[in-house]
Amino acid sequence: MANFRYRDDQPHEEPAVTLDAFLEQPDATAVRLEAGEDARRLIPFLGRLQLIEISFPRFRDGRGFSSARILREAGYEGELRAEGDVLIDLLFFMRRCGFDSFSSQHSLNPADVEAALNRYSNVYQDATDAAVPIWKLRHG
Amino acid sequence: MYQYDKYDQGMVDARVEEFRDQVRRRIAGDINDDQFKPLRLKNGLYLQLHAYMLRVAIPYGTFNSLQMRKLADIARKYDRGYGHFTTRQNIQYNWIKLEEAPDILAELATVEMHAIQTSGESIRNISADQYAGAAADEICDPRPWAELIRQATTFHPEFSYLPRKFKIAVISAAEDRAALRWHDCALRIVRNEAGEEGFEVYAGGGMGRTPFIAYKIRDFLPAQQIFSYLQAILRVWNLHARRDNIHKQRMKILVHELGEEEFRRQVEEEFQTFLALGTDFPQAEYDRIAEYFTPPPFEAGLSDEIDRSDPDFALWVDRQVAEHKAPGYAIANISLKPIGGIAGDISADQMDIVADLAERYSFDEIRATHAQNLVLPHVRKADLYAVWQALDAAELADANLDLITDIIACPGLDYCTLANARSIPLAQKISERFADMERQLDIGELKIKISGCINACGHHHAGQIGILGVDRKGTENYQLLLGGSGAEDTSQAKITGPGFDEAGIVDAVERTVERYRELREPGERFLDTYRRVGLDPFKEAIYG
Structure with missing residues (x-):
């Protein structure tokens, strides 16, 4: 198990409820999305959600990348956590898609995590992070 | 052709170090083989029957003599003295050692080449018309768009763990030399009534065990919106593809199951989302890239006459030479299909000869074709005989383009x-x-x-x-x-x-x-x- 968090605020303590449970009692502030669940159903509630956990049941299942971006693009500012089969070589892409915390079922070497996150000093395209795409650097 | 700037070079250099580190972690046992497999595949490294195979990208099939000589060096140093051109305009080596793969990638990076996304469940190397920039029947050179798409889809954070592979082809001619509609996403550059460039977009093609010919989903997409539209297609597929059966995860299956209309509706809806995000590359970036594809300085006033007095040469001209847009020039196809040979295979020495000919006679350009042949795209008609003689001496002068032995x-x-x-x-x-x-x-x-x-x-x-x-x-x-x-x-x-x-x-x-x-x-x-x-x-x- 390894947990990494890239936020300055206090970690949210309330346990995350399932999407179905959340939609029935939307006063919860933490929700968990399983792979394949429609992130857009959370859009009406983003203002008061403090934690959204997106499950990666298998590292090859990349649906969570799209879910994360959809939530960030809709204005979600709370904690966005990738949970499950989270491997070092996914982290850079996950950060770019808006994840700011990780709960991996594996033990990840912190030095390798840092190296993976800092490997690329530039990116070719916009995503939901603050990275400036190369085309913008080229044209000032 | 396109040249890397410090940013492009930085990306491939970082990739080499990343892969070196991944191999180190695999050898140290930090990651298991199941976890390593997608990482090596994203670097073009397959495990075959006898050894590792490395597939090197030749973006839109265009490369130069320096790159071809490097491919020859790699064939000699790390393989068995030959390489194999593939049906997606790439080259692959069949006898690679895992521990040497990072060094090969490092050598490729010195000549602006890489193996990024040449396999695995990723957006693959973009393929294109091998006659691009030379064809008499093209609207414009499709390669600036292919290069822009290459950059936009390299290490795309949302679309690097796709349901399956995703193949894009771009052409701009009426004649299709790129097997366009057999791709997941096929783009044909057209002009609208106002004379503006845009794409006819096809989606959901592919071969494999369940073949589909791509459907047209857009008659005209303004060219500057291509990245938004591609991301919309990819997001619809990434979210809704099956993930339970690897044989049913290609986009063609989703397009077929949703139906053409519903797929199109979902893409158009997602397209609006992406347009609003403003992630499309600006015209200035297209213009910067297009600058590299300015036509070479063709000489004016050249004769179109070809001396056909040598019958073997005349036969080769009739089969292997295609019409060029510039008077006095021709497109010369090089067959990699000798009788009884192995389709697409080429020895390191032959690679060097093709490199020499490209440098001397074809403005330093070479093309790879999906039919596993090569092309010298810009040869003066007056030089064809010399080119043919050199090819003939190197056993590269078969005259069988599109004939029954061009298998x-x-x-x-x-x-x-x-x-x-x-x-x-x-x-x-x-x-x-x-x-x-x-x-x-x-x-x-x-x-x-x-x-x-x-x-x-x-x-x-x-x-x-x-x-x-x-x-x-x-x-x-x-x-x-x-x-x-x-x-x-x-x-x-x-x-x-x-x-x-x-x-x-x-x-x-x-x-x-x-x-x-x-x-x-x-x-x-x-x-x-x-x-x-x-x-x-x-x-x-x-x-x-």
Whole structure:
């Protein structure tokens, strides 16, 4: 198990409820999305959600990348956590898609995590992070 | 052609170090083989039957002499002195050691090359018309758009763990030389009534075990919006594709299951989301890239005369040379299909010779084709004889473009872990059976495509004659298909009936060809005759 968090605020303590449970009692502030669940159903509630956990049941299942971006693009500012089969070589892409915390079922070497996150000093395209795409650097 | 700036170079250099680190972590046991597999695949490294295979990207099939010489060096230093051009305009090496792969990537990076996203469940190398920038029938050079798409889709954070591979092709000519509609996403550059450039967009094509020809989902997409539109397609697929059965995860299956209309509706809706995000590359970036594809300084006032007094040369000109947009110039095709040879294979020494010829006679440009041949795109007609003599001396002057011996074949059971049957020896036997040049010319255009398993890397669905190797109770068995096309008249080949053993399939091909010769009307290609008369007369000839 390894947990990494890239936020300055206090970690949210309330346990995350399932999407179905959340939609029935939307006063919860933490929700968990399983792979394949429609992130857009959370859009009406983003203002008061403090934690959204997106499950990666298998590292090859990349649906969570799209879910994360959809939530960030809709204005979600709370904690966005990738949970499950989270491997070092996914982290850079996950950060770019808006994840700011990780709960991996594996033990990840912190030095390798840092190296993976800092490997690329530039990116070719916009995503939901603050990275400036190369085309913008080229044209000032 | 395109040249890296410090940013592009920084990306490939970082990639080399990343992969070196991934190999180190694998060897140290920090990651298991299951976890390592997608990482090496994203760097083009497959585990084959006998060794690792490394697939190197040749973006949109364009490269230069420096790069070709580097490919030759790698073949000598790390492989067995040869390389193999593939059906997606890439080159692959078959005898690679895992521990040497990072060094090879480092060598490639010194000549602005890489193996990024050449395999795995990622957005693959963009393919394009091999005559781009030279073809007399193109609207514009499609390569600036292909390069822009290459950059936009490299290490895309949302789309690096896709349901399956995703292949894009771009052309801008009426004639389709890139098997356009057999791609997941196919783009044809067109002009609207206002004269603006845009894309006709096709989606959901692909071969494999469930072949589909891509549907047109947009008549005209303003060119500057291409990245938004591609991301919309990719997001719809990424979110909604099945994830439970690897054979049903390609986008063609989703397009088929949702239906063309519903797929299009979802893409258009997601497209609005992406347009609003403003992630499209600006015109200034397109202009910067397009600058690299400014036509070379063609000489004016050259003669279009070709001295045809040497009959062997005249034969080669008739088969291998295509019309160029500039007067006095020609496009020269180099066959990698010698009689009895291995389709797409080229020795390191031959690579060096092609590099020399490109440098001296073709403004330093070389192209790879999806039919596993090479092209010198910009040769002065006055230089064709010298080019031909040099090719002839290097055993590269076969004059069989699009003829029956210009066979596409996958590596098959000689190399590939997926294959059920051998492709290479079969292609060699067919090539030898039809070696006679007069007979080949009499038969005319006839594209044979051979796959050693249902994954269809040898494009058998698109073969005018397609051959599919299967495993039948432990022995190799070959099914015969007729009537496919990867050109602008795209069609899917149909199975004729029961399969054959290796000797039987060569005979069946010959019976098919002979029946065509009996049935054809003047001017008809094999495909035309087949379309006119249908499958039955051929079945009768084949199975009697």
